[in-house]
Amino acid sequence: MSGFSLSDLERIVEERSKASPEESWTAKLVNAGQPKAAKKLGEEAIEAVMAAVTGDCDNLTYEAADVLYHLLVVLKIAEIPLENVMAELERRTAQSGLKEKANRQSS
Ligand SMILES: N=c1c2ncn([C@@H]3O[C@H](COP(=O)(O)OP(=O)(O)OP(=O)(O)O)[C@@H](O)[C@H]3O)c2ncn1[C@@H]1O[C@H](COP(=O)(O)O)[C@@H](O)[C@H]1O
Numbered sequence: 001m002s003g004f005s006l007s008d009l010e011r012i013v014e015e016r017s018k019a020s021p022e023e024s025w026t027a028k029l030v031n032a033g034q035p036k037a038a039k040k041l042g043e044e045a046i047e048a049v050m051a052a053v054t055g056d057c058d059n060l061t062y063e064a065a066d067v068l069y070h071l072l073v074v075l076k077i078a079e080i081p082l083e084n085v086m087a088e089l090e091r092r093t094a095q096s097g098l099k100e101k102a103n104r105q106s107s
Helices: 006-016 025-032 034-054 057-077 082-092 097-106
Strands: none
Touching (some): 006 025, 025 057, 057 082
């Protein structure tokens, strides 16, 4: 199993965001701004959806990596630490997704 984590990738994104846009895709996206970075995230998400729907597991693995990386770039631009997203996910472990949806719909 890989010991590489999303936190490791978040650190790389932070570091590379300060590099020259000529040398770094991360820096290029960060410099281009959120509309461009978010659009790229959307494109990668659609590619992942297509791989999932067609049952192309190798491609889904590849596209999922693209999605996670581009999501971290979008979070970096929005100045949202991955830790905040993980805290939200941890908060959600307190109840099932179906119960949460039912509670929202009855309020
Ligand atoms: N994980 C990634 C990563 N995933 C995808 N990409 C880049 O995202 C870009 C996506 O652009 P495209 O849509 O044109 O690529 P594509 O989807 O393969 O192309 P199509 O098939 O859609 O045409 C490509 O340049 C990929 O190389 C990434 N670029 C960087 N990283 C990480 O960030 C680090 C720093 O990278 P730089 O910032 O480029 O130094 C790297 O060492 C990696 O750890």
